[in-house]
Amino acid sequence: xxxxxxLRIAAIAAxxxxxxxxxxDPSQVGRTLGLPWSQDxxxxxxxxxxxxxxxxxxxxxx
Numbered sequence: 001x002x003x004x005x006x007l008r009i010a011a012i013a014a015x016x017x018x019x020x021x022x023x024x025d026p027s028q029v030g031r032t033l034g035l036p037w038s039q040d041x042x043x044x045x046x047x048x049x050x051x052x053x054x055x056x057x058x059x060x061x062x
Contacts, residue, residue: 036051039051040052
């Protein structure tokens with residue numbers, strides 16, 4: 001590789017690095033839990049207890 005190609009690759013890598021620092025990773029959006037309201041409604045639709053009851057229940061470590 002020539003020096004110009006190496007510099008071009010370094011510049012592209014620098015731009016990608018800056019873009020990743022400024023925004024969230026779009027591939028990880030589906031893994032976020034979302035707002036508590038959304039979590040609660042998802043739990044209720046699956047037949048689980050509400051988020052409030054889940055958080056108020058005793059921990060097994062106590």
